[in-house]
Structures are given as structure tokens and as C-alpha cells.
Amino acid sequence: MTNPKFQPLNPTDFSKTLRSRVNSYFKDNNLSKNGNSGMFFKSGIMLTLFFGPLLVLCTGIVSSIPLIFGLYITSGIGMAGIGMGVMHDAIHGSYSKNKKVNNIMSYTMNLIGANATTWKIQHNVLHHTFTNIDASDDDINTPFFLRFSPHAEKHWIQKYQHLYVWFFYGISTLLWITAKDFVNAVRYNKMGHxxxxxxxxxxxxxISIWKLVYYSYALVLPMIFLPVAWWIVLLAFISMHVITGLSVSIVFQTAHVMPDLDYPIPTNTGVIDNDWAIHQMATTTNFSPNSRFLSWCIGGLNYQVEHHLFPNICHVHYKEVSKIVAEVAAEYGVPYHVKKTFSRAIVDHLGMLRSLGHMDAPDVAVAA
Known part of the structure; x- marks a missing residue:
């Protein structure tokens, strides 16, 4: 399939004004758009949370089964933190103004069992460019038993997806570190990437080499050195990924699979009749903007609107940038979606999944 094009080709007044004011904010305050000392501090914490427990497990000094599970779960929290708050910015090129630093930090994706190159295609290219466009946005291209777009094919089993989706969210990173990168690499090769x-x-x-390295220190060495049955280590390893999978999936999906967002469809000539920036506003929502702690933990991804508009800006700046986005959106009458709390966003996401599982035809706004 050929991906759609956006119209108009020239930026709208909204887009130009927004970009101008955001650029002025950084210039007037003599700020870099990249990460700061706080970003580097967070990176150290998340990397320590991930590698520290695994290092202890690899020494074989732990014999308590609850402690083994606790260490793996702690590592899962660190893994989620790396995914959302370290590698994410690095792969977007916003972690540092130094490209070499960005490249190095992007490999933290490989260290947690996934692959930076395939993620960059899926996320930076297909998701960020074609957000919520069926068959083009890879984040809503799901197996037949899940339906994340009102334009996707309907199957009877999807009416229960709001109940079983949590299981698949939980095993999502397990699938990622085993098969997803290989499957995506084959697909992206056919697509010409x-x-x-x-x-x-x-x-x-x-991909194969990095996965062998990951499995070696995250699973094989603990199995060899820990004085417990191998299946206990395997279950603890799975629990680590369930924590990561649930965390990452819920954060990313509550930003787009929501009842008040658009799922545009291209015209017969393959055109999305909208400016790209306004398209991002219509297909993305923020949540819990007043929670500094949540924002710190999830790499500023509660400000998904700002991230989609300015992926080249490090997430440590999103809170201030959001004030500018809200102001300009109000001036131009552009929708600016925000859920007051994370729990409200999850409830609405759950409702949207249930609605998508039952609807036969779109009942959300679509492009002409």
C-alpha cells in the first residue's frame, strides 16, 4: 500500500504560529531543545534499575524466590523507564545535540531485548507520520483479534477485546524480544525501508546478535547460577516483561485509541485533506498534565500532543511547551485533547476498545 500524502503542502497559519512561538521560547530563554542534567540523571537511575537487579541475579547469591521475583520486577520497572524515558528521546534525536550520543543511547533499546532500527521505522516513520491512519500507522495495525481503528476489519471475537487486551499488553514485550523484530524487519524490507x-x-x-546478548544476561546466566529450579527463573523473567509490557502499552495506546480522537481516511487519490500539525492535534491526547511524578516516570509521554508535534524536542521541556500549544490551539480553534487524570484516560481507552469491538461502521470523525 502507498502511504497517503498530507494537504495543504504549505503550513497553515496555526502550524507556522505554533512553530514560531515554540522556537522563540527556547531562544528567549537561552535553552537547548535537547536533554539537560535532569535527563542524564534520569538515564542513570533507569539504567541502574534495569541492570542492577540483573547483576545481582547473575551472581547467584540470591536464594529467596520472592526476592528473585522482586529483583526481576524491579528490573522490569527500569526496562519500562529506559523504553519511555531514555531510548525514546535518543531515537528521535532529541536526547542530545550530539548525534553520536543519540546513537549510543539509542542502543539501550537493544540492551533491553528489542531493536532500535526496526523501532525507528515503526515509530518515527510510520506512527508519527501517519498517526491513526488505518493500514499506515503501524501502532494500530493489529492481529485479527484486536481492532484499534473503526476502519479495520471486523471479527466477532473483538467484542471481547476490552477484556482480554490486557493479557496481550502484558506479553507484548515478550513477543517483541522473540519474534516481532524479525517479522517487522521482513515487512519493512518488502516496503522498501x-x-x-x-x-x-x-x-x-x-537483531540476532543483540538478542543473544540480552537473553544471555537476562535469563540464561541467572538460570545457571541461581540455586533454584530453572522454571522459577523463567517465571520471574516473564513477570519482568509483564510489568514492562503493561506499562509501555497502556501509556502509548491511551494517547491515540480514544473515543474523542479522529481516525482519518485518505481520499480516493490517497490524500489526507489536512495540515500535518492539525492532524496530530486531532489524533492525539494528553493525560494527567499536573502529575510531575508520573511525567518523570514515563518520559513525559503524558504530553503526547507536544511529543507528536515536536519529536525533536526532549521530553523534559514538554510541560512548558504544552502551555504554548494550548494557547495557540485556542487562538485558532484547533482541538487540544487532554484527560485530567491517567485513570480517566485508561477508563476512556477501555471504553473505546469496547466500542470498536461492537461497531460495524465508523461513528467517529473521519476525513473526507
Whole structure:
């Protein structure tokens, strides 16, 4: 399928005004758009939370089963923190103004069992460009038993998805570290994202090597050295991924699979009749903007609107940038979606999943 194009080609007044004011904010306050000391401090904490418990487990000095589970779960919290608050900015190029630093920090994605290159295609290219556009946004392209868009194919089992989706959220990173990167690499090669067979097979080799490294220190070495049955270590390892999978999936999906957001469809000529920036406003929502703690923990992804508009800006700046976005949106009459709390966002997401499981035709706003 050919991905759609956005119209108008020239930025709207809203888009130009917003970008101008955001740029002025950084210039007037003599601020870098990249990470600051707080970002580096957070990176240290999240990396320590992930690697620290695994290091203890690899030494084999732990014999308590509850402690083994506790260490793995702590590592899962660190893994989620790396995914949302470290590698995410690095892969967008907003972690540092130094490209080498961004490249190095993006490999924290590989260290937690996934792959930075395939994620960059899925997330930066397909999701950020074509947000909530069925068959183009890879974040809403799901297996037949899940339906994240009113334009996706309908199956009877989906009427129960609001009940069983949590299981699949929980195992999402387990699927990611085993099969998803390989499956996506094959798909993206067919879509032309890899230039030639040589680059594709190099990527397959890199994915394989990184996964062997990850499984070695996260699972195999603890199995060898811990004085407990191998299946106990495996269950603890799975519990780590359930924590990460639930955390990451809920944060990302509550930003887009929501009842008051748009799911635009291209015209017959493959055009989205909208400015790209306004499209991002219509397909994305913030949540819990007043919780500094939550924002710190999830890498500022409660400000998803700002992230989608300015992925080149580090998340440590989103709270201040959000004030500018809200102001300009009000001036131009552009919708600015915000859920007051994270719990409200989860409840609305649950309701949207239930609605999508029952609806046969779109009952949300779509592009002409």
C-alpha cells in the first residue's frame, strides 16, 4: 500500500504560529531543545534499575524466590523507564545535540531485548507520520483479534477485546524480544525501508546478535547460577516483561485509541485533506498534565500532543511547551485533547476498545 500524502503542502497559519512561538521560547530563554542534567540523571537511575537487579541475579547469591521475583520486577520497572524515558528521546534525536550520543543511547533499546532500527521505522516513520491512519500507522495495525481503528476489519471475537487486551499488553514485550523484530524487519524490507538485500541481512544478523546478548544476561546466566529450579527463573523473567509490557502499552495506546480522537481516511487519490500539525492535534491526547511524578516516570509521554508535534524536542521541556500549544490551539480553534487524570484516560481507552469491538461502521470523525 502507498502511504497517503498530507494537504495543504504549505503550513497553515496555526502550524507556522505554533512553530514560531515554540522556537522563540527556547531562544528567549537561552535553552537547548535537547536533554539537560535532569535527563542524564534520569538515564542513570533507569539504567541502574534495569541492570542492577540483573547483576545481582547473575551472581547467584540470591536464594529467596520472592526476592528473585522482586529483583526481576524491579528490573522490569527500569526496562519500562529506559523504553519511555531514555531510548525514546535518543531515537528521535532529541536526547542530545550530539548525534553520536543519540546513537549510543539509542542502543539501550537493544540492551533491553528489542531493536532500535526496526523501532525507528515503526515509530518515527510510520506512527508519527501517519498517526491513526488505518493500514499506515503501524501502532494500530493489529492481529485479527484486536481492532484499534473503526476502519479495520471486523471479527466477532473483538467484542471481547476490552477484556482480554490486557493479557496481550502484558506479553507484548515478550513477543517483541522473540519474534516481532524479525517479522517487522521482513515487512519493512518488502516496503522498501531497507536499501538492498545486503543491508536487510545485516540487520537480521544484528537483531540476532543483540538478542543473544540480552537473553544471555537476562535469563540464561541467572538460570545457571541461581540455586533454584530453572522454571522459577523463567517465571520471574516473564513477570519482568509483564510489568514492562503493561506499562509501555497502556501509556502509548491511551494517547491515540480514544473515543474523542479522529481516525482519518485518505481520499480516493490517497490524500489526507489536512495540515500535518492539525492532524496530530486531532489524533492525539494528553493525560494527567499536573502529575510531575508520573511525567518523570514515563518520559513525559503524558504530553503526547507536544511529543507528536515536536519529536525533536526532549521530553523534559514538554510541560512548558504544552502551555504554548494550548494557547495557540485556542487562538485558532484547533482541538487540544487532554484527560485530567491517567485513570480517566485508561477508563476512556477501555471504553473505546469496547466500542470498536461492537461497531460495524465508523461513528467517529473521519476525513473526507
Amino acid at each position: 531497507y536499501k538492498g538485500a545486503k543491508k536487510f541481512w545485516k540487520e537480521i544478523t544484528d
